[in-house]
Amino acid sequence: MALLEIINMTHFFGGLRAVHDYNLSVEPGQVRGLIGPNGAGKTTIFNLITGIYRPSQGTILLDGQGIVGRQPYQIAAQGLGRTFQDLRLWRHMTVLEHVKLARYSKLSYGLIGAFFGTPKRHAEEAATEKRAYELLEMMQIAHLSDQLVTNLPYGAQRRVEMARALATEPKILFLDEPTAGMNPEELIQMMAIIRRVRDDLGLAIFLIEHRLKMVMELCDIIQTLVFGEVIAEGTPEEIQNDPDVIEAYLGKEVVV
């Protein structure tokens, strides 16, 4: 059974049909890509699946359970981690606090523990901190753990976001343009990180990306979205040679 299965998802913003009959099936360990011109509805699809919007029609199954109508935090706790296109970090918090906080749903000490500082709380928070450091090591930013995120260079901020998403213990990771605004060097590092996440943690990854080089190298299967509709789905080679995709990106040749 597929890890994430979306059947005929459609969404309207008022009278505008933003997404039309979208289907997706992601197997564990697979890397899926979603490409398309600006305004095609890629981020809307992410927001629909992660629960920020509720789809007008359609079914979404995560691990066989329907998640339409659930709150974003419930869907996240069920194993759907994500990063954001416009870095959404908490500006007054340190790197370590970011990663610790993402383990919120794994804590069980409750309010009594928080108010009175019970031994259970200290044990759980120590374990959380240890796990957070492991993730920071993996992202090679452990030495920045007590820095405020706003003081970090852009590439490091992206890594913090990645570490934070991984701390929620996802089964599938949604990456919304993980390399937006990166220089070529940072891009290569980010690709290495994504590969490592897939290989070491065995996660399925679903990514939106503009840089074709990255999508072509990383993804197993790519979908091309235009005006909320998937016009092509296939391996990188198939997508590269698909006439519809070429038309969507470059326009049609007009015979004069």
Added chain:
Amino acid sequence: MNEIKDAALAAENGRNKESIGLRGKLQGIPLIAWLIGILAAAVLEHTFGKILAAALDMEKIPVLFGLTVILKEPVMIPKAAIYGVLIYGIPIFTVAWIFRIRSAGNLLAENLLKLPLIIPTLIHLGIFYAALHIWSDLSAYRVLTVKLTLIAVMMTLSLNVINGYMGEFSCSHPGFMALGAYAASAFTVGLFADDRLFGAAVLPEVLGPYLFPAGLVIGGFTAAIGALVIAIPSFRTRGDYLAIISLAFLFIVKSLLENLEVVGGPRGMSSQPDYANLPTVFTWCVLCVWIINNFVRSILGKALNAVRDDETAADAMTINTRRTKMIAFMFGAFWAGVAGGLFAHVLRYVNPATFGIQKLAEVLAMVYFGGLNSVYGSIVGAVSLSMLSEALRPLEIFKWIIIPLLLILVMIFRPTGLISFTEFDPRRIMGPKNRKEGEV
């Protein structure tokens, strides 16, 4: 990475250079030495204060460090200054300086911290309380000021949880205080006092002080229920709704109390038993600071900051944002209710007019003056503004020019308050202040 290290080293060096001056030497003295110094000054004043005041030809000892006196009669400035230096200045600095010899103070602090944290905490608090008790023992006015200041600390800190840590703007804090004050008063007056509103006492008076905490907790929960009423509609969405709804709530509470004859209407309620003595208020204040500090330093409490800084991201990181906001709001209201209960029993009289816009302005000023998102800042803000407001009393109406002016200055130079976004770590505060220079 090396750049960061270099920058840190440079900063460290800069700090060391600074600390060579007198200020640096004073900074090398741990908290416990200062507390013992303050205790010594308090004892000294208790013993010789009256004699010295008589010798300086003052009517009585200067109550609030002489500020009140010199504002009334500027001629008294030199006398008040001499008194201040002899009674407070010299003893405190001498004792603190003695603890610098062979780093005795730092060694003491270091060894104390090797014990479980509760023991050094209690020792520090004990010394501080002793000093406070002896200092305030000299006049009833001082006792009242100290009690009201401690209550202001509770109010400020609990409002900071909502306005600072959670980043929502709540205006209903005096309303919660009123709910707590009335509920706790109804509890104690109804059970333990003969009163025109509630009739004769139900339980023997001896039990009163033991059940007083229950009354305060009931007051706290009443306020928390009031908070729930606001929280349900206003936390569905984000924005300025809370500010408007909570302001409305403040007025509803006030006019409700004014029109409820059961609790005395506009004349209010009196004959609360005298349960809120200094140790009781102090203990509750410490409890409040301790629990709130525990909460905001836990991951559950940090979730508030996440909600404030980016709610969508908080949601995506498995944080139940709505529940987090409701809990924090009710938690803040609970402590406002407890503070209200104490307030009613300190004044032993309570009426609706107390809990109006003026009270709101006071608490908000303390929060924003002291610093957002900071336990330390709230304590500083509440203490400094309540002391200042007492000390400037002789200036009458001009007081309300000076205090707002001060607030404006703070907002210009430190937009988030004096001491904002800092963590209140008991270990660091009580710990030894070892610096390279200090160890020599």
